[in-house]
Amino acid sequence: MPKVLISDKMDPKAAQIFRERGVEVDEITGKTPEELKAIIGQYDGLAIRSSTKVTKEILDAATNLKVVGRAGIGVDNVDIPAASAKGVVVMNTPFGNSITTAEHAVALMFALARDIPEADKSTQAGKWEKNRFMGVELTNKTLGLIGAGNIGSIVADRALGLKMKVIAYDPFLTPERAVEMGVEKVTLDDLLARADFITLHTPLTDSTRNILSRENLAKTKKGVRVINCARGGLIDEEALKDALDSGHVAGAALDVFVEEPAKVSPLFGTPGFISTPHLGASTNEAQVNVAIQVAEQMADFLVNGGVTNALNMPSLSAEEAPKLKPYMALAEQLGSLVGQLSGEGLMAVSVEVEGAAAELNQKPITGAVLAGLMKVYSDTVNMVNAPFLAKERGLDVREVRHDREGDYHTLIRVSVNGRNGERSVAGTLFSNRTPRLVEMFGIKVEADLEGDMLYIVNDDKPGFIGRLGSTLGEAGINIGTFHLGRRSAGGEAVLLLSVDSPVQGDLLKTVCSLPGVRQAKALRF
Template identity: 60%
Template sequence: MAPKVLISDKLSEAAVNTFKDRGIDVDFQSNLGKDKEALLAAIGHYDGLAIRSTTKVTEKVIAAADRLRVIGRAGIGVDNVDIANATERGIIVMNTPFGNAITTAEHALAMMFSVARQIPAADASTQAGKWEKSRFMGTEVTGKTLGLVGCGNIGSIVADRALGLRMKVIAFDPFLTPERAKALGVEKVELEQLLPRADFITLHTPLTDKTRNIIDADALSKMKRGAFLINCARGGLADETAVRAALDSGTLGGAAFDVFVDEPTKDNVLFGGLNFVSTPHLGASTKEAQENVALQVAEQMCDYLLNGAVTNALNMPSISADEAPKLTPYVKLAEQLGSFAGQLTETAIEGIRLEYAGVVAEMNTNALTAAALTGLLTPLLQTVNMVSAPSLAKNRGIEVEEIKRAQKGAYETYIRLTVLTERQERSVAGTVFADGKPRIIQVKGINMEAELGPHMLYITNEDKPGFIGHLGTELGNHEVNIATFNLGRMTAGGDAICLVEIDEPVSREVMDRLAAVSHVKQVKSLAF
């Protein structure tokens, strides 16, 4: 019996034809995603679901999807899919991360021109029978400074096009190396430097806890007076209320947004703002992009349903059925090592070195390296997966080195990940014990043994009497329960590292209290 796929959003006919040509039974109902109850009633009959942004794949939908094996999102954003529940049900979630990069970059530039020359307002005025040449005084982009907040796949395309317009381009991106910046022809700067220098600022970063409201009232106050702000990335990167106030006061010369905190938005604080240009999330809306992502998602879903091949999966590593039993625990270890290093790294990553020793050196290290890169990049980029991670690392100029060696040291096999940044090298090593669970065995040259839990505290300290008691007292006083406690030191009285698993995340107040504990040098909260 042929697999059956439902397309519940408006998707290019090219996708429908691809499914049919590959022998998949496809049901194209482009408006079904708008009807929650109808989708719930129908979803149980399909092996695959192809969507765009309209269909909301909620916990209820997943619970009703008895046969569903794969969800394919034609596009990059998966905010409309409950990935955690899909994973629990064994449903693969795929996206197409690179299909609309050019289109989105072009839209950002179109919005920049629109707001610089006040084109929407001038058009409305002219078509209303007015001829207000003196009212619409524009701003040239030639010779101006464009500030990119985010210089990944889309941001780098915007940079290339802006340089062709004879603009000077500066970029803030923690993952952008000096070598990559030089190759792109942009100047790498910190955000504090970018804000007062840029005539135009465009946002090209995912929405994460670190980037939410990255352009807030304080950031706006530091911008060059009369500068322009363009957001075609994600709603929530800029504080909408603060942007409106900046427009009203003249701090901003104009703003152009394609994305908003709440979508679809019909009554937004920005609407009616002085020289504010808006579009209804059109960044990926071109015929070329729509066809590209539709074809890609259809091919990926066919490959999985027919052959078991996994491409651009957000919740499953790219591992064949034969490799899975022995490779899977090491994939988890590699991803945890990457995540551990990624959460502790705050400066641009120039390269990583992966050392595979013993039995693991004979495995599919390509998958392990991809898993490590996924963990490393996820804290900043969120939607990274094992397929896209190597490409994203290459695009950002991150050099990747693999070293394979025979057994060395006390452990039969291990993986060591070393991150090379502008300032330092930092390494973390781990292995898989007989119980199949990954363990950390060394951090920054300090031996220790720790299993990583969902919520961890990473503490660097001086090995002095009283530290453990003081730390335990602070956690106890704030009703924070310790699940596991692991300590390692370089030498007696020297540098030490403490890894504490706790039952739930702690507040900023508690983190500040822990940082004040005697002999503590650094405290960070980690999540796995």
């Protein structure tokens, strides 16, 4: 009988489900890391919330551990690379607390509009300051959503019920999905200029970090109110304090902070600022939902081998896994490549397989493509929930299977259609196991996609490669591999370099300014 340890406080229904499914369970909470290390070796599964830190040291001591289940979304407290190296599956429950988090954002919006925390404090102090707390109505105000995924769409629905106008900025929001939600799709600058209230519902990635920077806060409408129940780090907290002090931002409510627990913050004590201690998921219903879901997922894995909402493993049967593993690695790389290069406004993606790939189950391959495509925008996407997220955003996904024989014994082609037109990349497997890019946007180019890379579109002119090498060399950037393709002699060329350290900031601008460079972008795999 499999044995699971619940190491954080969790709704009793979780233990009940484990036992009903034939899994032995112990509920032992509050252990120190050393105490957890001493007992973890006897368990097949570990069910946690946010308190338990599943470090490499814990995993090294977990000699029998097969699965870690996080009742909730965030897995910052789990060393996923170490878990993968140990063969431990890491699962989460990404949709169990969506309604709760959305409602908390709406609650904070009301609190800001009517200055409820300060009015309560003043009244309970024996004052009666009706003239001091002059609020604003939500009716007919414009709500700007930064992120229109699962939680953002729920907030939009509630806001529309309050007779607000809702505009949304989201790279994956299609015009069709926007119409379905009843919102107007806009650019970020347009949202900043028009919104009376701004709520953030996006993960923290390289592209969203400080999305409300000092510069972007300055672009907002004077008197705007800002709410963040998503991730700390989406807002420049020092800049937000200055904007509150100056009166440009009328109010801000944060449930999340860059450093948590937030015992000290530049925002604390600032007039117009409201804070809560990461309560987005803190309702009885949400706690029950995520506890039930994590128990069901872990029990299914331990008893039947089913894999659901895994962050480091695709949804596969035991028979399919060995054959599909290298194909999914290739598919995720192709999805990541086209996602990083295509930008915003994607409407459709096509996944084509031919040769040996056409004889396999295409669903995991498509899931891997979507996981790679959207991981730039989401920190919880995986091969299991990627198709759901794509559908939620209105992304049209098409699968094509070709019986024809091509230039390669097996081939996967990923094509996307969006604001910048259609783009396509293709890859194969060398020796049936090594992923290799073989085509980019109609140009033949062979490359391994790994680590830090630099992508350049340039004019095929003599001397360019020398100038580029000198520029990178002077900056201390070592080139690992060099892959070049071109449409025709003297025409458009594509260059992919693997580099030992990322090309960013001023150096990337310098590369872009080199004669002949049409486009340059840093990539990460």
